[in-house]
Amino acid sequence: MLDEAKIEESPEGSKVINEEVEHQKEVVADAARKQGIDEDQIDLFRQFTAASAEWHDGMTKKLMRKVDLHLLPMLVLMYMLNFLDRNNLAQARLGTLEEDLGMTGTDFNLATSILFVGYILMQLPSNLLLTRVRPSTHLGVCMAIWGVISTAQAATQTFPALVACRFVLGFAEAPYFPGAIFLMSSWYTRSELALRIAWFYSGHSVANAFGGLLGAGVLGNLSGAHGIAGWRWLFIIEGSITVVSAICSVFILPNYPATTRWLTPEERAYAQWRLIRDTGEADEASAISIKEGVLLALRDPRLYLFTLLQHASLLSQTFQYFFPSILQTLGYGNIQTLLLTVPVWVLTFLASLVVTYTSGRFADRSIHIICLIMISVAGNIIVVSTLNTAVRFFALFLLPLGAVPAYQIILAWIAGSFPRPLVKRSACISFGNMVGNTANIYGTYMYPSSHGPRYLAGGAATAADCLLVAVLAVAARLVLQRQNRKLAARETFESESGGGGGHSSSEPSSAAAVDAATPAGFRYIL
DSSP, rough: OTTTTTOOOOOHHHHHHHHHHHHHHHHHHHHHTTTTTHHHHHHHHHHHSSSSSSHHHHHHHHHHHHHHHHHHHHHHHOOOOOOOHHHHHHHHHTTTTTHHOOTTTTHHHHHHHHHHHHHHTTTTHHHHHTTTOOOHHHHHHHHHHHHHHHHHGGGGGSHHHHHHHHHHHHHHHTHHHHHHHHHHTTSSHHHHHHHHHHHHHHHHHHHHHHHHHHHHHHHHHHHGGGOHHHHHHHHHHHHHHHHHHHHHHHHOOOGGGGGGGTHHHHHHHHHHHHHHHSSSOOTTSOOOOOOHHHHHTTTTTHHHHHHHHHHHHHHGGGGGGGGGHHTTTOOOOOOHHHHHHHHHHHHHHHHHHHHHHHHHHHHOOOHHHHHHHHHHHHHHHHHHHHHOOOHHHHHHHHHHHHHHHHHHHHHHHHHHHSSSSHHHHHHHHHHHHHHHTTTTHHHTTTTTTGGTTTTTHHHHHHHHHHHHHHHHHHHHHHHHHHHHHHHHHHHHHHHHHTTTTTTTSOOOOHHHTTTTSSTTOOOOOO
């Protein structure tokens, strides 16, 4: 099966190389046995470990080509529609939504924020359920439900009815985002994850760009068609597209590497081996119970630091729910305003691909986040400092250009910092997303219409929040640096004592403080 799996040796270094390969074989074998993987597959894992770099390059490219084509396009489309259905209220506002439903004051803010109440309530239960059912079915069914609810918003005749729809919509949308991040982290190594999350999160930028075009087209051409207001057509069209896409996703999305039929047996085994080599464990849903996984997550103090980082990062992006309204303060009409949002999000999409590639290429998270979020700081300061149209339009480019890519890298950082077991990672991703999204509940009140056109309070608060993101990124880097030093100390101690696995009472406290389940050679990405 592995004809090319040969060890590169030189006469003077072959003994050292052979010893290292044999050690790596046993490390992988031990990690596989802990998950109940049978000995036949463990023998295959040993062959993978001994394979040449050339063989691995070819096998990885072949596997990733298949995985990327089956996984990413559907996830991007689903997220685009997820965000489009969530954010179309901002475009509908430029139609006759508020007038038709009798909305005044902060009613629009309430209609925006109430979605996240339902969204937060369903976060943890839905993602833990994902570890016990097929992800393709789970995500597809949830998508179909939110599509139906999104379409139903077109039938609302009163403001309370709209609020009720938005609450239930958040409840239905909750499983998707953390579920998609969780699913990707079950296929990709940590070095691959940042770029894949960038492609996935590109659905966010594409949704904003496409939403502006679609909103302009619908409000400009369908308002009053068949006696139906333009904003109602917007909900009908976008919701219907979502339902059709949901049905397709059930048949397209893969599940886990060990159970995916469009991979050969060798490719399935190799996909699992890659995860074991990267983090010491492949994904096995039955490895521990849901209760054990949740407790492991809640006992990890790093979870709370990363959750605060995600919360602050999401708060730095709440401007996007009012982006058309803020842009309209430059003096443009409704249709022109929607069209002007398009280049902003196209540039954000392109920038995201570049910086997330370099983040993965150079195995860096914190420095990228800090540099990006400072761009958003500058944008917020400029927006509230002047009413000059050209300068403010330039500054509005900076808001998402810094905040959105920074958040993408934060997501990859979180997924890679709580790699295994599967249920713990699921709980960590869900908990971070749940608490993080509380920012969207109160953050939506940072830009009341009465504060226009400068929006001084909202812009200043967002700038301060962006600075907090930078500080938290530094703190997370320092914490993980300390963990890496402890991992190195543990390995040195085990090597010198010949322990290889256990911890004696004489072991240094710095080494003992590290989770004993962390595999040899593992280091957190900073």
